[in-house]
Amino acid sequence: MKKSLVYTGTGDKGTTSLVGGERVSKAHQRIECYGSTDELNSFIGLLMDAVTEASDKDFLGFIQHKMFSIGSYLATDQTKKELRIESRISEQTIERIEKEIDKIDATLPPLKTFILPSGGRATSLAHVCRTVCRRAERQLYRLNEEVEVEEPVLIFINRLSDYLFTLARKECLLLNGKEISWDYTCI
Numbered sequence: 777m778k779k780s781l782v783y784t785g786t787g788d789k790g791t792t793s794l795v796g797g798e799r800v801s802k803a804h805q806r807i808e809c810y811g812s813t814d815e816l817n818s819f820i821g822l823l824m825d826a827v828t829e830a831s832d833k834d835f836l837g838f839i840q841h842k843m844f845s846i847g848s849y850l851a852t853d854q855t856k857k858e859l860r861i862e863s864r865i866s867e868q869t870i871e872r873i874e875k876e877i878d879k880i881d882a883t884l885p886p887l888k889t890f891i892l893p894s895g896g897r898a899t900s901l902a903h904v905c906r907t908v909c910r911r912a913e914r915q916l917y918r919l920n921e922e923v924e925v926e927e928p929v930l931i932f933i934n935r936l937s938d939y940l941f942t943l944a945r946k947e948c949l950l951l952n953g954k955e956i957s958w959d960y961t962c963i
Contacts, residue, residue, distance in 0.1 A: 798853055805919045810850035812912035813933075817843040819905045826898035828950055832943065835876055839936065842869055846929055850919075865928040873935045880942045884949065890958040893944070896951035902944035909937040 817840055824836045842865065849864065893903030913933045916925055948955050 805915065805922060806850055806853070809912065809915045809919050810847045812908065812915050813843055813847050813850065816905060816908045816912055817847070819901065819908055823898065823901040823905055826901050827943070827947060828898065832946075838872070839939075842932065846932070849926070849929060853923075865926070865932045867928065870928060870931050870935060873932065873939055877935065877939050877942050880939075880946050884942070884945050887945075891945070891948075892956040892958055894956055895948035895954075898947040899944050899951060902940050902947055906937050906940035906944065909933060909940060913937065 820836055820840055820843065824833050824840075827833055827836065845865065893907075894900055913930070916930055916933060919925055920930070945955060
């Protein structure tokens, strides 16, 4: 079996290939989108190493697989190449993330103030993931102005940022015992 090359040289002129072989600029909005989802997936891997409970690690593993599916979805220009079923986000996937948010949220005290993104390593990493997720969401909506992005993809990314916020709160309470409220009087 021939070893695959890590480098091909085909991107040296500022273009890259989509699924199906079409070449586009590395600055194309589609590339920005799947670059951000890849970045988020990498941070989620780091978060997996920091969370305290095995069930959260397992759920984050599920999220990583779905993020890879979204990357595949974004790398496919559906006007030129049929989308593989593995690249779609289903209603069941969205329901699963919503159930996980509800499960965690039921264990948390009501949120009465803005909280700071701190309170422990896992907490801070979850907030980094949340903010990268929000950036990816903004980029997806920019792409949606050019080509249609399926609604389940947009909903999933939105719910994912909500999940990451909820997970950050959970980790903060597990690690720190209390959340750090924003002090608007701090000068």
